[in-house]
Amino acid sequence: MKRMSYNRGFTLIEVILAVGIMAIALGVIVGVFFSAIHLRDRTHAAVDTLLPVHQATTALRHDLQCVMKPGGALAGAFKVGSVIVPNRSQPVAIDMHTATGALQVDRPWADIQDVTYELVQPAVRSPNGGSDLIRSVTRNLLCATAMPDVDDQFVLGGVQNIHFSCYDGTQWQDAWDTTDTNAGTTNLPFAVRVQIQLVGASPKEPIEVIVPLVSQSLTNQLQTNAY
Numbered sequence: 150m151k152r153m154s155y156n157r158g159f160t161l162i163e164v165i166l167a168v169g170i171m172a173i174a175l176g177v178i179v180g181v182f183f184s185a186i187h188l189r190d191r192t193h194a195a196v197d198t199l200l201p202v203h204q205a206t207t208a209l210r211h212d213l214q215c216v217m218k219p220g221g222a223l224a225g226a227f228k229v230g231s232v233i234v235p236n237r238s239q240p241v242a243i244d245m246h247t248a249t250g251a252l253q254v255d256r257p258w259a260d261i262q263d264v265t266y267e268l269v270q271p272a273v274r275s276p277n278g279g280s281d282l283i284r285s286v287t288r289n290l291l292c293a294t295a296m297p298d299v300d301d302q303f304v305l306g307g308v309q310n311i312h313f314s315c316y317d318g319t320q321w322q323d324a325w326d327t328t329d330t331n332a333g334t335t336n337l338p339f340a341v342r343v344q345i346q347l348v349g350a351s352p353k354e355p356i357e358v359i360v361p362l363v364s365q366s367l368t369n370q371l372q373t374n375a376y
Contacts, residue, residue: 205282205305205345206358212264212284213341213360217246219327223261223290227337229313230324234265236299241267241285243313250288263287268308279307279348309346310355316340337362 217224224246231240243266250262264287268280282305287297315325315338325334340362346355 201305202345202347202356206343206356208284208304209266209343210358210360212245212247212249213343213362215248216337216362217248217261218337219335223259225263225290226326226328228326228328229315229341230326232265236297237265237267239267239269241265242311246290250286256288258288258290261290263290266304266311266313268311271306277307277348279309281306282308282311282345305345307348309348310344311346312344312355314342314344316342 216227219226226244227246228244229242232242232244234241234244245264246261247264248260248262249264250258250260252258252260265285267283267285269283271279271281281303284302284304286300286302288300289297312323314321314323315334316322317334318339321342322334322338324332325338326332327335327337329335341360343358343360344355345358
């Protein structure tokens with residue numbers, strides 16, 4: 150007897166099942182790919198949003214941590230609130246003397262500088278609105294002229310509001326002036342709280358930074374320790 154050999158191919162049902170399985174697998178791969186791209190875009194957007202905020206809060210924290218106590222030739226007043234500053238058309242949010250200036254060989258200035266923070270309208274208005282947070286620095290504190298050089302530095306854009314408050318040991322106060330002897334604020338506060346509200350921020354809670362002030366002015370009162 151002769152052995153018969155048969156060449157058996159795929160049936161139509163098997164071909165349809167194979168194509169269906171490949172389509173499902175391809176759909177899953179495409180879905181995972183586009184999900185990864187979307188996640189990457191969201192991560193980049195979050196980093197682009199948070200990086201300027203981190204830089205702004207770092208600058209604020211550094212200035213407050215190095216704030217100078219009142220008194221002396223270079224250490225001026227510490228003021229928070231609607232502060233009137235010479236050569237400024239509008240009040241600033243805070244005015245302080247801080248030791249954050251970089252020493253340079255060609256500049257005869259110390260590391261102590263006068264720093265203010267304020268909100269100004271941007272030169273080019275954004276569709277989302279908001280103001281620019283500007284850090285103004287005066288280095289030549291011993292300059293005899295009435296118009297010292299002021300360096301305005303852009304810190305953060307799209308800011309709806311910035312609020313400083315000072316802790317006096319019992320409560321937070323919205324205003325502080327070390328030159329006001331009647332208000333009892335001639336010394337530095339124990340801490341400063343900074344709240345920054347961005348335009349269109351979600352959630353609506355402001356970004357908050359609390360910086361303790363280590364430097365305190367000495368008084369003629371003796372402290373008693375309880376044992």
